[in-house]
Amino acid sequence: AQKITQTQPGMFVQEKEAVTLDCTYDTSDQSYGLFWYKQPSSGEMIFLIYQGSYDEQNATEGRYSLNFQKARKSANLVISASQLGDSAMYFCAMREGNTPLVFGKGTRLSVIA
Amino acid sequence: DAGITQSPRHKVTETGTPVTLRCHQTENHRYMYWYRQDPGHGLRLIHYSYGVKDTDKGEVSDGYSVSRSKTEDFLLTLESATSSQTSVYFCAISESSHISYEQYFGPGTRLTVT
Numbered sequence: 419a420q421k422i423t424q425t426q427p428g429m430f431v432q433e434k435e436a437v438t439l440d441c442t443y444d445t446s447d448q449s450y451g452l453f454w455y456k457q458p459s460s461g462e463m464i465f466l467i468y469q470g471s472y473d474e475q476n477a478t479e480g481r482y483s484l485n486f487q488k489a490r491k492s493a494n495l496v497i498s499a500s501q502l503g504d505s506a507m508y509f510c511a512m513r514e515g516n517t518p519l520v521f522g523k524g525t526r527l528s529v530i531a
Numbered sequence: 532d533a534g535i536t537q538s539p540r541h542k543v544t545e546t547g548t549p550v551t552l553r554c555h556q557t558e559n560h561r562y563m564y565w566y567r568q569d570p571g572h573g574l575r576l577i578h579y580s581y582g583v584k585d586t587d588k589g590e591v592s593d594g595y596s597v598s599r600s601k602t603e604d605f606l607l608t609l610e611s612a613t614s615s616q617t618s619v620y621f622c623a624i625s626e627s628s629h630i631s632y633e634q635y636f637g638p639g640t641r642l643t644v645t
Contacts, residue, residue: 422573449630450630451630451631453633455636461619461638461639462636462638462639463574463621463623463636465633465634465635468631468633470630470631471630509573509574511574513630513632514630515630516628516629517628518562518564518576518579518589518625518628518634519564519574519576519623519634520576521566521573521574521575522573523571523572523573524573
């Protein structure tokens with residue numbers, strides 16, 4: 419079974435609009451961390467935001483926020499006020515215990531002017 | 532930016548030849564990882580290291596071996612390259628294995644096996 423599921427292979431959003439990228443996860447651990455990375459067309463992997471399983475508040479980093487719903491095992495990334503530079507692949511990932519990151523298959527976001 | 536370099540950045544090789552990819556870090560981080568990225572699969576873990584000479588297998592380790600003789604270097608070897616190993620390979624490092632520590636990624640190596 420997949421640990422991380424990203425059901426949207428591709429998405430389009432109008433510039434200046436908000437967009438939500440979906441991520442659901444599967445774990446039986448109580449302690450885990452959830453991460454989002456951005457991969458622009460240049461190829462590098464850029465860390466965006468982190469949410470711990472025990473964090474009571476949703477994580478925010480500038481225009482990025484994480485809509486964390488523990489009971490539903492979802493950790494959706496919300497990008498507010500989309501910019502053309504937000505066009506990229508976005509990966510959701512999880513760490514359980516002391517294990518390496520496990521990644522989803524990614525969502526390609528295209529921002530339209 | 533985390534000090535991670537990968538070499539070579541691009542390589543074309545023939546089926547059956549051995550290939551070694553190098554990851555070098557200047558951050559003195561204990562943990563190092565090799566992932567491969569393929570369309571439709573995201574990033575999948577090949578091997579990782581939790582210290583000098585300490586390594587473990589990941590999800591897609593068949594056909595790959597690794598070595599770490601120094602903290603700063605983590606080598607990935609394809610003993611006999613196959614076309615299915617055509618991929619983009621990313622090295623990553625992490626200061627800790629704790630759930631709250633992110634992994635920092637190198638720039639990637641694009642390997643083509645013909």
